[in-house]
Each structure stands twice: as C-alpha cells, then as structure tokens.
Amino acid sequence: MKEKFFQKSLIEDLLDEQNKHPQKYLPPKTLKKIAKKHKRPIPQVYSVASFYPRLSLKPRAKYIIRVCENLACHMEGAEKVIEAIKEFLNIDFGETTKDGLFYLEKSSCLGLCSLAPVILINDDIHGNLTPEKVKEILKNYIEKEKSSKN
Amino acid sequence: MIDFKVIGTPILLRNIKKIDPESIEAYIETGGYEALKKALKKSPDELLEEVKKSELRGRGGAGFPTGIKFEIAKNQKETPKFVVVNAEEGEPGTFKDRIILENDPHLVIEGAILAAYIIGANYGYIAIRPDYTLAIKRLEKAIQDAYKYGFLGDNILGSNFSFHLKIKRGAGAYICGEETALLEMIEGKRGEPRKKPPFPPQKGLYGKPTVVNNVETLANLPFIIYYGSEEFKKYGVEGSYGTKLFCMSGDVSWKGIIEIPFGVKLSEIISLAGGVKGGKLKAVILGGVSGSLVKYDEVDIEVDYHSLGRIQAGPGCGTIIVLNDKRDIVDVCENIMRFFKDESCGKCFPCRLGTEASYRIIKKIKEKKANLHDLFNLERICKTMKNASFCGLGQTAPNIILQSLQKFKDEWLSHIS
Numbered sequence: 001m002k003e004k005f006f007q008k009s010l011i012e013d014l015l016d017e018q019n020k021h022p023q024k025y026l027p028p029k030t031l032k033k034i035a036k037k038h039k040r041p042i043p044q045v046y047s048v049a050s051f052y053p054r055l056s057l058k059p060r061a062k063y064i065i066r067v068c069e070n071l072a073c074h075m076e077g078a079e080k081v082i083e084a085i086k087e088f089l090n091i092d093f094g095e096t097t098k099d100g101l102f103y104l105e106k107s108s109c110l111g112l113c114s115l116a117p118v119i120l121i122n123d124d125i126h127g128n129l130t131p132e133k134v135k136e137i138l139k140n141y142i143e144k145e146k147s148s149k150n
Numbered sequence: 151m152i153d154f155k156v157i158g159t160p161i162l163l164r165n166i167k168k169i170d171p172e173s174i175e176a177y178i179e180t181g182g183y184e185a186l187k188k189a190l191k192k193s194p195d196e197l198l199e200e201v202k203k204s205e206l207r208g209r210g211g212a213g214f215p216t217g218i219k220f221e222i223a224k225n226q227k228e229t230p231k232f233v234v235v236n237a238e239e240g241e242p243g244t245f246k247d248r249i250i251l252e253n254d255p256h257l258v259i260e261g262a263i264l265a266a267y268i269i270g271a272n273y274g275y276i277a278i279r280p281d282y283t284l285a286i287k288r289l290e291k292a293i294q295d296a297y298k299y300g301f302l303g304d305n306i307l308g309s310n311f312s313f314h315l316k317i318k319r320g321a322g323a324y325i326c327g328e329e330t331a332l333l334e335m336i337e338g339k340r341g342e343p344r345k346k347p348p349f350p351p352q353k354g355l356y357g358k359p360t361v362v363n364n365v366e367t368l369a370n371l372p373f374i375i376y377y378g379s380e381e382f383k384k385y386g387v388e389g390s391y392g393t394k395l396f397c398m399s400g401d402v403s404w405k406g407i408i409e410i411p412f413g414v415k416l417s418e419i420i421s422l423a424g425g426v427k428g429g430k431l432k433a434v435i436l437g438g439v440s441g442s443l444v445k446y447d448e449v450d451i452e453v454d455y456h457s458l459g460r461i462q463a464g465p466g467c468g469t470i471i472v473l474n475d476k477r478d479i480v481d482v483c484e485n486i487m488r489f490f491k492d493e494s495c496g497k498c499f500p501c502r503l504g505t506e507a508s509y510r511i512i513k514k515i516k517e518k519k520a521n522l523h524d525l526f527n528l529e530r531i532c533k534t535m536k537n538a539s540f541c542g543l544g545q546t547a548p549n550i551i552l553q554s555l556q557k558f559k560d561e562w563l564s565h566i567s
Contacts, residue, residue, distance in 0.1 A: 001230055005273050005314060010338030011321050015280060038338070051340040051495075052321030054280055066281075070242035071439055071471055072399040074485045108324050108493055109242040110281065113397065113471075114152050114405035123283045125151075 010038050010048060014055050023059040024103070053108065061096045061103035063141060066120040069106065072113035077130075081117050084131035088138055101145060102138075152249050153406035155422055160409045161373050161385065161393045162366065166253040171288050174295035177256040183301055185376035186263055190309045194268045197375060198224060201268065204379035205391050206371075210236060210327070210364030211437065211467040212542075213455060219361055223269040223351035226359035233266045233274035233313075234355065234362040238332055240279065240324040241438035242489060243469040246395040247365040249407050251278070251285035254369075255292035259315065261368030263301060264375055266313045269351075269361055275318040277332050289317055324493035328541050329362040331495070342497045343541035366395055366468070386412035390454035390465075398423045400435070400471035412454040412465075416444065419453065420472060429474035433557070437466015439486045440546035443553040446475075462553070479558045480565050483551050484512045490547040501544025504535035508548065515565045522566055529555055 008016075017030050026049055035045040049055045065085060069078040085104060089097050096103045112118045115127025119134070126137055154163055169176040177183070189197055202217030223231060235258060239247040250258060262274050278286060293315055296302040304312040318336050320326050326335045330344035333355050354360025370392055374382045383391045390412035396419060398405050403424025410419060416434065420426065434444040442463035444451070451457055458464050473482060491505040511528045514520040532548030532555075539545045555562060 001273075002314070006316060009318060009336065011335065012319050015319060015321055040338075048338065048340055051342075052323050054320075054322035069485075070489050071435070071482065071485050072243050075400055075471075075473075075477070106492070108240055108322065108489065109244070111239050111245040111248050111279075112152075113243050113245055113399035114407075116399060116405075120281060123281065127151075 010034065010040065010045065011052065011055075013037065014045075014049055018055060023061060023100070024064055025056040025059050059096070061100055063102050063121050065102055065104050066107040066110070067104070068108070068110045068112075068116075068118055070109045072109075073117040076116040078117035080131050081119070081129045081134050084134050085119075085138070088135050101142070152245060153404070154249065155404075155406065155408045157408065157410040157414055157418070157422065158385070158393070161382075162250060162257075162369050162395060163407070163409045165257065166249070169254075171253050171255060172291055174256060174292065174299060177254070178299075181376070182256055182372075183260055183299075185372035186260055186267075186301060187307065189264055189267055189375050190307055190311065194224065194270060197264070197268050200379050201371070201374060204374045204382045205389070206367065206374060206382070207390070207455070208364055209366035209370075209394065209468065211241070211440075213464065216363065216367055219351055219363075220265065220268050222349070223271075223359045223361045226352060228358055229270075230273055230358055231266075231269055231271035232355045232358060232360040233262050233269070233271045234329075234332065234336065234350075234360055235262050235274065235276040235368060236327065236329065236332055236362050236364050237276055237278035237282070237285070238320055238326045238335075239282075239365075240327050241440065241467050241469060242486075243399050243435070243438055243471045244397050244467050246397050246407055246468055248282055248285060249395075250365055250369055251282065252288060255285070255289045256296070257369045257372060258365055259289075259292055259296055260301070261371040262315060263306070263313055264371045265361060265363060265368060267311055269359070271361075272312050272314065274313060274315045275336055275355075276315065277318045277320060277326070277336055279322055279326075280319045281322065286317060286319065293317070323495070324489075325495040325541075325543055328543060331541070332362060333360065340495075342495050343543075364467075387452070387454050387456075389456045394453070394465055394468055396453075396465075396468045396470050398470050398472070401427045401429070401474040401477070402470075402472045403427045410453065413452050415449075416451055416453050416470075417449045419470065420449065423470075423472075426472055426474050429476045432473045432475040432477055433479075435469070435471040435473065435482075435550060436463055438469040439471075439489060440543070440549055441466035441469065443550050443557060445557045478516075479554050479561050480512060480516045483554055484509070484516050486550055487512055487547070490543070494543065494547075498540035498544060500535050500538040501540065501547065504531050504539070504544065505547055507531050508535070508551065512551070515562070518565055518567055520566060525555075525562060525566060
C-alpha cells in the first residue's frame with residue numbers, strides 16, 4: 001500500500017511529461033510510454049489526457065497564455081484585454097504564433113478574482129490588466145526572448 | 151498579493167501575514183501542532199464528540215456537518231482509510247483556499263492529521279489544482295518539515311498512530327471540485343462524478359472509506375480540538391457556528407478576503423469592502439456562480455445558514471460578487487452559463503445538453519432576437535437541469551438564472567421583442 005501511495009498518478013506523469021516537451025504537449029509516443037509505465041491501455045490514457053483542460057494533445061508553444069473571462073474578470077473588462085492579445089499576437093484561441101512563442105487558450109476561473117482581469121503566462125500571474133498593459137507585458141516577453149538568443 | 155480583512159477575532163486568518171509560511175518553527179511558536187499533541191492523548195471517540203458538538207459544517211459549499219461525515223467513515227470496518235483535502239478550488243469568484251494554503255499551509259496539514267486520527271486513516275492526499283504553484287511549493291516544504299518534526303509519518307510523536315500525507319496535482323477541471331470526481335482524478339481517471347450512494351465515507355478512494363473535506367473546513371479543526379467546541383461556539387450564531395471566509399470581487403471598492411463570524415449582515419460585509427463601486431447596488435451573487443442571487447432589497451440579512459435559507463440563499467463556498475445597477479442581468483447570466491457549458495463534464499444528458507441549450511437561448515435574448523416562447527423554454531430547461539442532472543454541477547448551474555427570472559423578471563422581459 002505504502003509504495004502505491006507515494007507513486008505519481010497518471011495525471012501527474014502526463015503533466016510533467018507535457019512540461020518537458022518544448023511545445024508543451026503530449027505527442028502519441030509520450031502517451032504510449034506513460035501507458036506502458038502505468039500498465040494501462042493506450043486508449044484509456046488518451047481518454048484521460050483528452051478530458052483535462054490542462055493537458056494538450058496538440059502542439060502548443062513555449063509560452064502558454066491562459067486568459068480568464070469568467071464573471072469577475074468579465075466585469076472588469078476581460079474581453080478588451082483578450083481582444084488586445086489576439087490583435088497584438090495575431091492569433092485566436094487554440095492557435096500558436098508563427099514564431100512558435102505564444103499559444104492562447106481560454107481558462108476556467110484562475111482563483112485570482114481580486115486581481116481581475118487576470119491572465120497566466122505559463123505560471124506567472126499578471127493581474128489588474130488593461131489592453132495597454134497586456135501589450136507591454138507581451139513585448140517584454142518578446143524582448144527577453146530576443147536577448148536570450150543573442 | 152491578495153489583501154484581507156477581518157470582522158471580530160479571526161480563527162482562520164490568525165497567522166496570515168504575521169508568520170513566515172515557509173517556517174514550521176514560526177507556526178509552532180504560535181501554538182501550532184499543540185492541538186495534535188493534545189489530540190494524541192485522547193481517544194478518537196472523544197475527539198469525534200468534540201467535532202460533533204462544535205456543529206462545524208463543511209465550508210466547500212454544501213454545508214454538510216463535518217462530525218457526521220467523520221462518524222460514518224470512522225464506523226467503517228474496511229481499511230485502509232483515507233483523508234482527502236479538497237483544494238481543487240474552481241468556483242468563479244473564489245480564492246479563499248489559495249490564501250490559506252499559501253499563507254498558512256501547516257494549519258491545513260494539522261487539520262488533515264486530526265481528521266485522520268479521528269477516523270483512523272493512515273493515508274491522505276491534498277488534491278490541488280496545478281496552477282496554484284506557490285501553494286504547491288509551500289505545501290511541499292511544509293509536508294517535508296512536518297515529517298522532519300515527526301508530525302507526519304510512522305508512529306507520530308511516539309504514538310501508535312501513523313499518517314502519510316502527499317500532494318496530488320490535478321489537471322484543471324472545475325468538475326473535480328465535486329468530491330467523487332475528485333476521487334476519480336486521484337485514481338488517475340477522467341474526472342467524472344460517481345453514483346451516490348455509496349458516499350465517499352462508505353466507499354471512496356479505491357473503494358475504501360474516505361473523508362473529502364474542503365481546505366477551510368480542515369483549517370477549523372486545530373482550533374476546535376485545542377480550545378474545545380464551547381470556545382468555537384462563541385463565534386457565530388445558532389446553527390452556524392464559527393467563522394467563514396468571503397471572497398470579495400466585482401463592483402466593490404476593495405477586493406480580497408474577509409473573515410467574519412456567522413451572523414454578520416451581508417450589507418455590513420459590503421460596507422467593509424468600501425461599498426459598491428460605479429453605481430448603486432443591484433444584486434449580490436452569493437456563494438459562487440452556482441450559488442444564489444440576493445437582490446438589493448434583501449442584503450440587510452444576517453449571513454448564516456438559517457437566515458439566508460429564508461431567501462433561498464446560502465453562504466455556499468463564500469463568494470461575494472457585487473453587481474451595480476449598470477450591470478445587465480442577462481449579460482451576467484450569459485457569462486455564467488457559458489462557464490458551465492464549458493465545464494460540464496459531459497457524463498449526463500441534462501447537464502451536457504442543458505447548459506449548451508440554455509446558453510444559446512440566453513445569448514439570443516441578449517441580442518434581442520428572442521421571443522416569449524424562448525424565455526419559457528429557458529426556464530423549462532433550467533428546471534430540468536436542476537431536477538435531473540447527475541451531480542451538483544448540473545443541479546446548481548441554473549441557480550442564478552432561475553432566481554434572476556424571479557427577481558429581475560422585468561429586465562428579462564425588456565430584452566424580449
């Protein structure tokens with residue numbers, strides 16, 4: 001029992017493998033590998049991976065932008081912030097920028113409602129946003145990326 | 151980052167921003183783990199009596215008496231038993247568990263150990279959403295330290311009681327806040343709810359007796375065990391003892407967490423948060439978007455289970471989203487139903503189709519393209535969801551819509567062509 005208790009669950013393995021991938025997703029070969037480790041049929045692992053919003057079966061990007069547009073954020077103007085992101089990066093929900101840097105997705109409530117409107121870029125919290133502020137933040141990420149390449 | 155306020159003396163927020171959350175020594179200095187030491191000298195039966203006498207009710211939303219839940223699990227013969235801490239906070243407008251876990255992780259750990267001792271569990275999981283990264287980091291450190299100090303592990307503090315605690319990350323699904331869906335998630339399956347009965351205290355994780363408790367509920371246990379139920383019952387009012395955390399957001403001047411003893415008026419809580427912003431009060435969404443809608447002329451009401459029950463409301467998980475009079479109730483309802491349509495797990499028919507169909511009708515009404523027949527249909531679908539959905543998600547998804555149809559009927563009708 002004790003041994004089983006301390007093991008990582010299937011979902012945790014999927015999360016960690018996904019994080020290791022440069023495009024933050026679970027390709028078929030990863031699903032196969034994890035299925036083997038957990039002695040579960042591949043379709044079952046697929047059904048789990050496809051259920052959870054935080055797991056992705058399609059390639060994403062280095063930075064995943066997760067935007068909340070639930071009530072508290074909606075009331076503080078989340079839609080305008082989201083429009084600004086879409087326009088600035090020229091992508092819609094579920095799309096990756098051409099340079100492979102950003103991926104945009106909708107999220108359920110992020111539990112940061114006192115900072116509404118709020119987004120997560122990977123694990124970093126950005127709150128009290130306006131369309132102008134969010135563009136500045138994205139610019140900073142792009143700048144940082146450029147300077148790390150040079 | 152998240153601000154907080156208190157009415158009266160706090161139970162849950164007593165250490166917050168006063169001690170270093172990453173230091174077990176700081177927690178011990180404030181009297182931490184004293185409740186555990188005291189508990190180990192008593193029998194689980196005595197402690198169970200104390201929890202039952204405290205009349206503590208679950209803080210996750212349903213308000214089930216915690217002592218009774220413990221008793222059912224304690225009476226089961228099967229072993230091993232489990233304690234599961236439900237930290238899959240996902241209700242829009244709710245961030246109270248985050249603030250406890252990030253600022254006082256040991257309080258929850260001590261609560262979980264006490265629950266385990268009472269029911270006779272040797273294993274426990276803290277099931278937490280993966281994007282609470284700071285909370286996970288601090289919990290990991292806190293659990294490690296608790297092992298070092300002998301508060302967790304085999305033969306805790308030299309007794310013959312052993313308890314192991316581990317963090318279990320989920321992968322972000324609102325439905326996993328439902329206790330049986332949460333158990334499925336821990337088992338590494340799709341987070342779809344199970345049929346009840348059997349209830350988790352009878353057959354839970356891996357089919358074994360399991361108590362699933364909200365973070366805030368367990369955070370009350372060290373106080374109850376250390377000071378006793380009599381002291382606990384000095385907080386709050388009859389039928390609703392203790393304190394409750396409320397998360398303020400929406401059209402209020404100040405946003406954050408407020409801890410109140412039960413019985414404080416809703417209007418008083420709103421005033422403490424600096425009052426309504428940008429207009430006059432229109433309504434309050436109380437207890438989350440699956441909770442209840444309190445109209446402006448009803449806010450002069452005590453926040454406790456009994457008083458709120460009179461207006462078909464409840465404290466729920468402790469969410470207060472304030473709406474000012476410039477807000478369109480149809481727009482608010484559209485946003486709420488869009489959330490539920492996205493989060494419905496798809497297992498049962500009334501919820502899967504009901505959320506989608508009612509969202510479409512609300513959208514049509516908002517665009518002023520709907521007729522009276524659509525409005526009747528909306529009400530019918532919502533009632534079907536409430537009556538026929540498999541789990542709490544579908545049963546409570548139409549709450550705000552149904553209440554707004556009653557309380558703001560004219561506004562709905564003004565959108566009808």
